[in-house]
Amino acid sequence: MTSRTEPKTVIDPTKNVLDLVAAGRIADAKLREADVRFNDSMAKAEKERLDQLAAQKLMFDLELAKVLRANQDAASTLLATQLKEVKNDLSDRVSKLEQFRWETGGKSQGVSLIGAIITGIILAVTAAIGAASFVLAVLHRGV
Helix, strand or coil: CCCCCCCCCCCCHHHHHHHHHHHHHHHHHHHHHHHHHHHHHHHHHHHHHHHHHHHHHHHHHHHHHHHHHHHHHHHHHHHHHHHHHHHHHHHHHHHHHHHHHHHHHHHHHHHHHHHHHHHHHHHHHHHHHHHHHHHHHHHHHHC
8 A cells, every 4th residue: 555655756747748739739730731721722612613603604795795686686677677668658658749749730820820811811801991991081072
């Protein structure tokens, strides 16, 4: 049995502490390396993801440009067709109006020419009758 008075051997904690500190430094270094590898792999994955998104955006932008171009071509063709139809319609209507004006203008000018001739004849006859009346009156007074 051991007695209580027997001296115990004292273990110097310095070596144990130094070993733990060294092990902690090694673990910290390994953790830093793992963290750097993890951050590098995450940066690489993020770059690949962004590159894929950029490629996808480019593909969709090109597809959208094709669709917009097709819509623009269809709209311009439709507009050109409608303008042509409107032009033809207006041209037909103007031609009919010109023909109507030509035909009715000739008739009205003819009518007014005939009216002017008749009016001239009436005025001439009236003047002749008036002159004859005057001459008769003068002759009648003179007698």
